[in-house]
Amino acid sequence: MASSGNEEQKQPPPETKQSLWLRRAVIASFWAVVAFLGLPVWYKTTAIYRADLPLQDMTAWANGQVCKPVFPLHIAVQAPLLAQDAHHLLHATQQTLDDLSDFPAHQLHLAFAEPPPPANASQQVTADGSGPADLDDTVALSVRLIPVETGVTPRSQLQPFSATLDVYYQLSQIPTQSSTSSPLTTFIAHELHQLYAQERVRLSSLYSDAASQSKSLSPELTAQLQRDATRAFKYAPTYHLTFSLFTPTSSPSAWDIETALRQYMNPILESFAGISNFTIDTQVQLYANFSPSIRQPEYDENTKAWTIFKEDVSGFINAAEWPLSPSIGQGPTINFALYVPDEVQSPLFVKGSRDNSWLVPQWGGVMILNAQSHETTLTKEALVPAMQVFSTQLSSLLGLPQTPASLPLRISTLTRIHATSLLFSASSTLGALAQVYQKMPTIPVPDTVAKSVNLSLAHLRQTCESLRDGRFQDALQNARTADGEAEKAFFERSMVGQVYFPDEHKVAVYLPLLGPVAVPLIMAALKEVKAGIAALKGR
Template sequence: MSQTTPPREPTNMSRSATEARKQPPPESPQSIWLRRAVMASFWAVAVFIGLPIWWKTTAIYRADLPLQDMTAWANAKVCKPVFPLRIAVVDAPLPPHDAHHLLRTTQYALDDLNDFSTHHLRLTLREMPASAPANASQQVVVDGVGEPADDGTVALYVRLIPVETGPTPRSQLQPYSATLDVYYSPNQMPSPSSTSSLLATYIARELHGIYAEERAQLAYLLSRAAGSHAAESSSLSPEVAAQLQRQSARAFKYAPTYHLTFSLFTPTSTPSAWDIEAALRQYMHPILESFASITNFTIDTQVQLYASFSPSIRQPEYDADAKAWTIHKEDLSGFINAAEWPLSPSIGKGPTINFALYIPDRDQSPLFVQGSRDNTWLVPQWGGVMILNPPPDQMASATLTKEALAPAMQAFSTQLNALLGLPQTPASLPLRISTLTRVHTASLIFSASSTLGALAQVYQKMPSIPVPDSVAQSVNQSLTHLQQACDCLRDGRFQAALENARVADGEAEKAFFERSMVGQVYFPDEHKVAVYLPLLGPVAVPLVMAALKEVKSLVAALKGR
């Protein structure tokens, strides 16, 4: 029987020989330094060539902005708008001494009535040519102070007219001229030794009342613009503040150009035409021309046949007592069938103001709003709507005449005034236009200042967004025109102030909504990591690992010594 001999364990000498055969030969000092030189060269290329190129090609250019000035304007520390209105008193029927004395006493009475320092009236004494009242130009001296020649800064002329009959003093404001006629008796003139008189007090109260709504609107704007002006508007009652809030909510924001769209809608095939051009020339163009100093208008018209009601509202119901069809008031908000009626909100360059005229079907005529015979209503910041019931003899006519369109054009004119924010008082249209000019100037100054302040905050809080030179140029132009607008307000040149404020607001909006900036606002840093990591990872890992290995070998060599 054979026996298996167990294998013998290798001796220590044989194990050492085997391990010695498995280990690579030791590196020579030259090869070690060569390997380290190669690795160092890779790191040198990455650090001194690759990193600068990456930094240069991916650097974000940020133009320098005057952040301190922008913030100062936003905080209302640079300019507080003031509105000095020059009131020219015509002195034709009075001796110079009496005219100057009446002017002084009236000014004292005005100063006592004024409780809003931002808006104040300054009386001057001037001669007004009979042919052109608005172009008066004569330098006079009042209380030793020379008044400059009229350069279009006179807001209102006061004509003193002596009368022998009728109640006095009384006044009449011209509806289409910035002129206030004051009728007085010669015995109502103040005596040289008096400091007040019935005539001076009456004139002061009339002037104060004429600009009451303007003062309220400016105080409301100041209170909304900055908390520091809240004390200025403390005199506004809650009712007045609520009314101004409603007016502001329904009116369009100021724009250099508005686009007016007049649309005719009918549920049948008649009427298929309307004499809209003649109606616009007669009823709308005079009003649009009065706004020419403030804004421009473009107009287009359209006719939509077979225009059905919106399915979201109830159909008209017949009222036997009124013998008319009625539509519920709660359905007026959904009367416009936006899904089928072609009413584009962006046809022209500026905001579009829509005026929709609806002619009901003969089977549902006359059509009225329930509980009211007023078939017109206003849609805030959109336009106006009217339901027109033509006379029975014109129901079958295919064309609406200019005369038939007269009620609609008059209603649209009133709605346009409300949508543009035209004040309701005073009775003189030129004075209301002037008030709107000053209100728009103030709102544009506040808007531009607020936009610049917001841009300054974005610039500081988001250092990763690019800021091109065009933004800096727009900001500088906006600041320049803001200062010019403020200077023009102090001088009473309100039309020039509006022009500068309009440019300032436009440049501020242009800078804030720069495309290259807006595109980077919503680009977080996590996206950058996701882009660079797949590119730099395969390159960086071998370099880092090799560097760690060499550091480890150097540390081991130092310990071996």
């Protein structure tokens, strides 16, 4: 017998309450494991540790709100033959010097090296009324007043290897008590002002705020600053010097470089000892051919010499075959290449001039040594011209100012310049780190970063205090440490790796792992919620 068309379709037997609550308990247990075990473990294992950083202090240093560097230069005046007029002379000179000041942060303070016999026992020995100055290692320059009876006066002579300025004068040029100025005071003030002219320009150019400069720089000074900046190496605590001898033949095969360096190069390296350390190595390369990218030397009938084209100077170094590695040693490598041409191509100069040496910015120096006799060994005497050229090139590559004529004064100027630039560099790095910390909350910040930041801030404060007290060598040491710690904190490995790891990558990692587990749990939960809502409506 056929079944009727309206017969109801058979339904599965109804689910018992026991099985219903069992299924719901299983689903709830899975969600309980996820909520009370899985999520806490995931959060704990993936939590990002971020050490607390003094963001307000870091930003304040970066904005220049904490320290405005000042450079008080103590100048010791030696006037043993002056008695009652000595104090008036010093005061009048200081007043004229202050009137000439065009960069307020650069301050010249005059004081007696040895107090002269005072006309009044209560009279102070400093020109600005601040009391006796500390005239030991803080003295930037000594001025010796020497009376003479002949010759043009007043006149001055700066000692080339001593921070001493001799001023010759006649007794009639000493200012009287009733006068506020005299030819002698005006002369001394202008000499001191001019002596530190280039230093003021370079220090003022380091200030990031253009308004802090007392006046706009001339185009000539601006061009000179840009040229010096592109030529010199960036400051480093240690430099590695490589002296290389290249020859296209088998001779010379040796050179007395150690003796030459010890006699001619070590004195200038010792002068820079307070700024940077140096390591040295030497090498000899035989059969060193020219780079194929330049033209071969041509013989000039007019000069009776072989010449290379000026436009080929930049490609003179055959970097493909000559062993000049820029990564030798601890710090940046400064290369000095001495090329001895073949006897058949000697003498060799740059075409259009008699130049046989040139400087390669931020690389080193090159010199062509046209030896009189081609011996197998270059003696110390034969290397004297090369050592003189390399010494000059080294000074330029290290950023040593060209003026004044006194080497100690130029070294002290370079010390102040480096201390200031490192202070600004460390402050800027800390400011950049503060911005990264605030804008990227997902990167980890270990305790080592906080330690380096605090250490950098401490040394920055010491740098500012040392500059204010005129202890520029201490300021350089502290600024060097501050900049190194700031760089160490900014380039922390664990932080740098997370900077280039966006959130999209995290989703791409978690989705294949959690997707197969999360979908069944979510669908089962939704199904039970839907069934519960339907049961409530059916009542």
